[in-house]
Amino acid sequence: MTDKSNYSRRRFLTSAAAVGAVGVIGANALVSCAEKQKAVELNLPPLLDQAPDGKPIKAGVIGCGGRGSGAALDFLNAGPNLVIHALGDVFQDRIDDCRKKLKDQANHEVPDENIFLGFDAFEKVIDSGVDLVILATPPHFRPQHFEAAVQARKHVFMEKPVAVDPVGIRSVMATAKKAESLDLKIVTGTQRRHQRDYIEVYKQVANGAIGEIVSANCYWNQSKLWHRNPNADWSEMEYMIRDWVNWLWLSGDHIVEQHIHNIDVINWFSGKHPTKAVAFGSRQRRVTGDQFDNFSVDFTYDDKMHTHSMCRQINGCVNNVSEFVMGTKGSSNCKNTIWDATGAELYKYPYPLDENGQPERNVKISPYVQEHIDLVTCIRQNISVNEAEQTAITNLCAIMGRTSAYTGKEVTYEELMNSDVKLGPDTYIMGDVGIVPNAKVPVPGEAAE
Numbered sequence: 001m002t003d004k005s006n007y008s009r010r011r012f013l014t015s016a017a018a019v020g021a022v023g024v025i026g027a028n029a030l031v032s033c034a035e036k037q038k039a040v041e042l043n044l045p046p047l048l049d050q051a052p053d054g055k056p057i058k059a060g061v062i063g064c065g066g067r068g069s070g071a072a073l074d075f076l077n078a079g080p081n082l083v084i085h086a087l088g089d090v091f092q093d094r095i096d097d098c099r100k101k102l103k104d105q106a107n108h109e110v111p112d113e114n115i116f117l118g119f120d121a122f123e124k125v126i127d128s129g130v131d132l133v134i135l136a137t138p139p140h141f142r143p144q145h146f147e148a149a150v151q152a153r154k155h156v157f158m159e160k161p162v163a164v165d166p167v168g169i170r171s172v173m174a175t176a177k178k179a180e181s182l183d184l185k186i187v188t189g190t191q192r193r194h195q196r197d198y199i200e201v202y203k204q205v206a207n208g209a210i211g212e213i214v215s216a217n218c219y220w221n222q223s224k225l226w227h228r229n230p231n232a233d234w235s236e237m238e239y240m241i242r243d244w245v246n247w248l249w250l251s252g253d254h255i256v257e258q259h260i261h262n263i264d265v266i267n268w269f270s271g272k273h274p275t276k277a278v279a280f281g282s283r284q285r286r287v288t289g290d291q292f293d294n295f296s297v298d299f300t301y302d303d304k305m306h307t308h309s310m311c312r313q314i315n316g317c318v319n320n321v322s323e324f325v326m327g328t329k330g331s332s333n334c335k336n337t338i339w340d341a342t343g344a345e346l347y348k349y350p351y352p353l354d355e356n357g358q359p360e361r362n363v364k365i366s367p368y369v370q371e372h373i374d375l376v377t378c379i380r381q382n383i384s385v386n387e388a389e390q391t392a393i394t395n396l397c398a399i400m401g402r403t404s405a406y407t408g409k410e411v412t413y414e415e416l417m418n419s420d421v422k423l424g425p426d427t428y429i430m431g432d433v434g435i436v437p438n439a440k441v442p443v444p445g446e447a448a449e
Contacts, residue, residue, distance in 0.1 A: 047196065047199070047370075048373055048377055049364070049365055049373075050078070050079045050080075050373060051078050051079030051080075051082075051372075051373045051376035051377045051380065052079065052377060052380050052381065053079065053080045053081060053380075054081060054379075054380035055081065056081045056082070056083055057081065057082055057083065057131050057132055057376060057379060057380075058083045058084075058085035058086075058129060058130045058131050058132070059072070059075055059082070059083065059084055059085060059130055059131070059132045059133065059134055059157075060084075060085055060086035060087070060088065060114075060125035060126065060128060060130035060132070060133050060134070061084060061086070061087050061088065061098065061125070061133075061134045061136065062088045062089075062121065062122045062125050062126075062133055062134065062135050062136065062137060062145055063088075063089060063134075063135065063136035063137030063138070063141075063159075064087050064088070064089040064091075064094040064095050064097070064098035064136075065089075065094050065098075065136065067136045067159055067189075068089075068094075068098060068134065068136030068137075069097065069098040069101045069102075070368065071134050071136050071157065071159065071189075071368075071372075072084050072098065072101075072102060072134060073101065073102065073105055073106055074366070074368045074369045074371075074372050075134065075157070075372045075376075076102075076106045076108060077106075077369050077372070078369055078372035078373045078375075078376050079373060079376050079377075082376065083108075084102060084108060084110055085110070085114055085128060085129065085130050086110065086114035086115070086116065086124075086125045086128040086129075086130055087099065087110050087114065087115050087116070087125070088115075088116040088117070088121030088122055088124060088125040089117065089121060089137075090117070090118060090119055090121065090241065090430065091117075091238075091241075091242075092117055095115055095117065099115075114128050116128075119428040119429075119430075122137075122141075122144075122145045122148060123148060126148055126149055126152045126154060127152070130154060131154065131155060131379075132154055132155040132156065132157065132375075132379070133145075133149045133154050133155075133156055133157075134156075134157045134158075135149070135156060135157070135158035135159060136158075136159045138241060138244040138250040138251060139159075139160075139161045139162070139163065139164050139250070139251060139252055139256075139257060140163075140164050140168075140249055140250045140251075140252075140423065140424050142158060142159075142161070142162050142163055142168070142172070143162070143163050143168040143169075143171040143172050143175070144171075145158075146158055146162070146171075146172055146175050146388070147171060147175045150175050150178055150179045150182065150184060151178075153182055153184065154184070155184050155185045155186070155375070155379055156179070156184065156185075156186045156187075156388075157186075157187050157188075157189075157371070157372065157375055158186070158187075158188055158189065158388070159188070159189040160188055160189040160190055160260050160261070160264075160391055160395070161252055161256050161257055161260050161391075161395045161398070162188060162388065162391050162392050162395050163252075163392065163395055164248070164249060164250070164251065164252035164256060164399075164423050164424075165252075165399065165419075165421050165422050165423045166396065166399065166416045166417065166418075166419035166420070166421050166422075167419075167420060167421065167422040168422070169392050169395055169396045169399070169416075169417075170417070172388055172389075172392045172395075173388075173389055173392050175388065176386060176388035176389040176392065177389075179386055179388065180384075180386050183382075183384060184386070185375055185378045185379050185383075185384070185385050185386070186385065186386045186387055186388045187371050187372075187374060187375040187378075187385060187387050188387045188388060188391040189371070190260070190261060190264045190387070190391055190394070191261075191367035191368055191370070191371050192261060192264070192265055192268075192367065193264070193268060193387075194367045194370040194371040194374055195363060195367035195370065196349075196363040196364065196365065196367075196370070197335055197336045197349040197351070197363050198265070198334060198335055200349055201332055201333075201334055201335060201336060201337075201338060201347070201349065202268065202269060202334070204338060204347060205269055205325065205327070205332055205334075205338070206269075206271075208329075209327075209329075209330065209332070209338050209346065209347070210325065210326075210327030210328070210329050210330035210331055210332055210338060211327040211328030211329030211330065212327055212328045213269060213270050213305065213325050213326070213327050214305055214326055214327060214328060215305060215306055215307070215325075215326045216266045216269075216270065216305070216306075216307040216308075216323070216324060216325045216326065217307065217308045217309075217310075217323070217324045218259075218262035218263060218265065218266050218307065218308075218309050218310070218322070218323045218324070219262060219309075219310045219311065219320040219321060219322050219323075220254075220258055220259040220261065220262050220310075220311040220312075220320075220321050221310060221311060221312040221317065221318065221319050221320045221321070222312070222313060222319050222321060223313065223314070223315045223316075223317075223319065224285065224286075224293075224313050224314060224315050225245055225254075225313055226245065227243055227245075227246050227286075227287055227288045227289070228242045228243040228288070229288070235430055235431045235432060236431070236432040236433055236434075236435065236436050237428070237429060237430050237431060237432070237433055238430055239436070240435065240436065243288055243289065245257065245289075246286065246288045246289025246290075246291055247289045247290060247291070247435075247439075248289070248290050248291055248423060249423035249424035249425075249435070250424070251291070252395075252398070252399065252402070253291045253292060253295075253402050254291065254292075254293075254295075254311060254313055255281075255292075255295045255297075255309075255311050255398050255401055255402050255405075256395065256398040256399055256402055258311065259295070259309065259311035259398060260391075260394055260395060260398045262309070262311075262321070262322075262323050263299075263307075263309055263394055263397055263398055263401075264391070264394040265323040265334050266299075266307050266309075266323060266325065267390075267393070267394050267397065269323075269325050269332075269334055270301065270305065270325070272301055272302065273301070273393050273394065273397050273413065274299035274300055274301050274307065274397055274400070274413065275300060275301060275302050275412060275413050275414070276299075276300050276400070276410055276411065276412040276413065277297050277298065277299050277300070277397075277400045277401045277403075277404045277410070277411050278297070278298045278300075278404055278410050278411075279295060279296060279297035279298065279401045279402075279404035279405035280295075280296055280405055280408070280444065281294050281295035281296065281402075281405035281406075282294055283441050284314060285314045285315070286313075289439070290439040290440065290441055290442075291441075292405065292406075292441075292442070293312065293313045293314055294311070294312040294313070294314065295309070295310070295311050295312075295401060295402070295405050296308070296309070296310050296405075297309040297310070297401035297404065297405065299397065299400075299401065309401060322334075322335070323335070329341055330346065335349075336348060336349035336351075337349070351363065352364050396413065396416055396417070397413065399416060400412070400413055400416055403416065405442075405444065406442035406444060407442070407444055408444030408445040409444075
């Protein structure tokens with residue numbers, strides 16, 4: 001029996017779902033030899049409640065804001081002998097907040113000598129003796145940080161999106177290939193692919209429960225996120241980074257930064273990605289930055305399948321965060337329910353019961369923790385996993401929708417794969433860089449005579 005298997009992410013989730021409930025074990029239980037053999041035959045580990053024990057894995061966090069702090073805690077909760085060894089950020093208060101959360105919520109301390117500040121902090125974290133890096137800065141910096149981590153032969157958890165422009169996407173794809181050649185383990189923050197209800201529904205759809213998928217819809221419509229007003233004590237660069245979700249070069253706009261999740265589910269379930277997009281959007285309420293606050297995209301796939309993709313961040317509007325696929329024999333919301341062609345329910349995911357015997361609203365293990373369980377399991381059992389390229393593909397699809405909305409033109413995937421568009425400054429200084437004074441919100445179409 002071998003401990004190592006090489007598999008695609010698609011096979012990873014199909015097989016994990018196929019293991020299903022019989023593959024889920026208690027946090028301190030051991031996986032039987034029969035279960036291990038089944039997992040190897042399927043080219044996947046079982047879907048565990050906790051990663052197996054092993055020698056300590058030391059992680060460094062690059063980007064200590066809310067998502068970086070959350071990912072650090074999720075990593076510590078994934079299994080035994082896991083350590084947050086180093087922290088890096090451009091802001092001391094972000095580092096201080098992260099250290100406090102680790103201490104208060106996990107009784108975990110990071111020593112002073114492993115705290116690094118500045119735009120070069122990522123290099124110091126990577127060189128501090130870590131085995132794994134968690135990349136959670138604003139997405140603009142992800143390609144550079146990912147390349148440096150892989151160059152240093154570190155395993156990686158990186159948040160989505162993995163880039164904000166075509167040049168960054170191609171960089172991530174190239175680095176993903178190098179990581180694969182080095183057998184490094186790479187998991188990205190598309191956590192729905194690690195969420196047990198989604199996985200179970202995906203398995204059944206992949207096995208033909210709704211026939212061939214012919215159309216789809218996906219949405220992330222919600223209230224406004226947040227913004228930061230300029231501060232006289234901040235430089236232009238500090239202001240933009242603290243307000244990063246509102247600036248194109250830092251976040252990619254919310255269709256890329258957030259709606260990527262929903263687009264990724266459709267790509268995952270259909271097993272392909274769109275080849276072109278026609279979109280529109282606008283800026284109605286956003287008060288800082290240079291982005292839109294709503295998008296509507298018609299994605300066309302190679303076989304003429306269409307997906308309607310919609311996202312919005314405006315207060316006081318109807319909200320909807322969901323996905324839907326229509327097949328020749330039925331349909332599904334991708335998360336927990338499958339219907340036949342007449343609308344009759346064929347399947348409902350069996351959520352755990354609460355103390356009153358009623359189904360819980362959430363899966364047993366948070367997908368934010370599950371993705372770290374999966375990563376640590378792959379490291380400790382020497383099983384190959386590399387999600388970077390698949391996430392980069394979906395990322396580019398979101399950029400395709402954004403570009404079409406900004407320009408009013410039909411945009412193809414091939415065009416963007418060959419594009420030399422690169423967003424943001426060439427050098428990083430905590431000073432004035434000339435972006436804010438020249439920022440313009442895109443206006444699609446041609447100006448009237």
